[in-house]
Amino acid sequence: MRETERARARAVIDLAALRANVRALRAKAPGAAFMAVVKADGYGHGALPCARAAVEAGATWVGTATPEEALALVRDAGLPDDVRVMCWLWTPGGPWREAVEAGIDVSVSALWALAEVVEAARAVRKTARVQLKADTGLGRGGSQPADWAELVAAAYDAERDGVVRVTGVWSHLACADEPGHPSTALQLDRFREMTAYAHAQGLRPEVRHIANSPATLTLPEAHYDLVRPGIAMYGLSPSPELGAPADLGLRPVMTLTTPVALVKHVPGGHGVSYGHHYVTPGETTLALVPLGYGDGVPRHASGAGPVLVGGKWRTAAGRIAMDQFVVDLGGDDVEAGAEAVLFGPGDRGEPTAEDWAQAAGTIGYEIVTRISARVPRVYVGG
Template sequence: MNDPSRPVLPAEAEVDLRAISANVASLTRHAPSAEVMAVVKADAYGHGLEPSARAARAGGATWLGVAQIAEALRLRAAGDTGRVLSWLHVPGDAFTDAVAADVDLSANATWGVDEIAAAARAAGRTARVHLKIDTGLSRAGASADDWPALVDHALTAQADGLLEVVGIWSHLAWADDPKHPTTDRQAEAFEAALDVAHARGARPEVRHLANSAAALTRPDLHYDLVRPGLAVYGLSPVPDLGGPADFGLRPAMTLRARLALVKQVPAGSGVSYGHAYTTPRATTLGLVPLGYGDGVPRAAGNCGPIWVAGRRHTIAGRVSMDQVVVDLDGRPDVAEVRAGDLVVLFGDGRDGQPTAQDWAEAVDTISYEIVTRIGSRVPRTYLDAGS
């Protein structure tokens, strides 16, 4: 029964924290020789930073990973005291706050080492630093030519007692294809970088390279720590090789809404802006109060799947800022559909409901983007062990 003391939500993203914990536990079994860093950047891929982090810890994550220092400080403010790594910074960032909060920091260049060392001096404590080598992604990380100088610079600051080089790491470009030669070349470059660092005196606690895909499919790349992101939330990083269940994962987010209107229209009715869809017959239309302002891809017009009345339907016409329309086909079994009925845009796929992967394929993107782009206007509701 509905709780009369609570307003009915037009739409919600329900996050099953039990699934997140179970997914992390499954990942620890996939990488038994390594620790697990649950990546909770970007508001935990849209699932909610603090509750998702707690669920990941409960599932066995000994580390948490974020991009920005502000995300790491939110975790500390929420009471997380375990290891947290932040890796995407700019000159003048909040390094002092991060060091004071015992947040591990990544350095890609000597300027980063200098700013972290200055922050350590200001905070009055030794900073924990992970040096990043670019092994072929050509994004963050020192180039092979710059790597020796970065290592030497960091070890000088370590000798001064300002920081400790606790990690060496890199990121993979093509791990969603486990047999792609790029991954092997990156592994070779990573080994070479480790050799250079070791020869210069670095003795890191952790070496880490594997993302979700490599954590699941490349045990040779697990090293001391794996960094799953998407898999933490129960989505497959290698959909061509298998769905979530094939890897012991369960999608944690279900995006649902309540129909705002159900009405009959005649054949030939133009639907939504530009009449990109015209009803081929007399039919029933349902109005769903979610649009691109909530993170529904505008490209999902005439192709985004929605579960209504026990079967899949497709968005009719363009996606608007706040709403989409679905053609219910005028079939007899939808005659009882009413405003207020629940519909599902994506979930765990049980009983044939659409998944985030289905949406990704419909709009030619990846499931990462589907869940991460769900906006703040959509309330997150949580299921936990007490639910």
């Protein structure tokens, strides 16, 4: 028996579903290249296998947040030579040299970052691939419009010197997951102006991109040369307002299961878990689920988190602890070792990641991304 078959819990990752999601998303933006975003270890699904599967389905770019994530992809993922890797979350003193040597596209939002990448490129005697980020209204990374001319001019000078190649101009949307939000049109207008200015100053980037998952699905005018789906690639809807995954042609990729550790009969009035926030209303059976917030199950879902046990939806009874929580079976008899499904695609009537998100007052992104390394990933579907 393999270790994953004996595991206390496991997250099954369906790579066939991921590839199907990539193909469905590519069909939404047929004129744009596709960047598979695999930051945060592929939103908890495993960056390397998910990157490989996405490339098999037609992705020609792979995106990460941190340079360490990007360097790991270049080193270990075995991607084809023509697949580009980009990262965008830099801090002063970052591994610019390693990134330039590896041919990674690095994002630059300010003059200090451009100066550091220029220094690194000169040190390793290799032209750096640089993408300029514009802050079109999200208010996080990116150059403010007031500072854009100075950044574009400095990048143009560095490109003319042969130190950098400006391969992209990009931005990120704030409210694309809220259909009709007025900020989206304003951001697209500003992006159009800022990319046009860069072009007028002599920059000829390979790609212009602003479309995240919701924009890929619903805003063709945002597709430009490249789209960057993240959560949708893993089969989750960017927001309930846009529809459920099936409505969008997507299938959730992760299924989280564990065997029930213990089943016992208890009398009415029995307190359950820390603080006794749940007390049995009558004689019943309790099942112990050996997963907790140490595994990424959100403590905020205490008393509300849904689980499929014995063919029925159950609810976390009382506090979710670090390693375990309890469900009230309502008198049903289930044997220890029976499967408990916390979330999956919903095919068998099990809860979904969105159900857990609603129970915890958060978003589906967080539910899958927070599943910790203590839970082994098991890959199926090639």
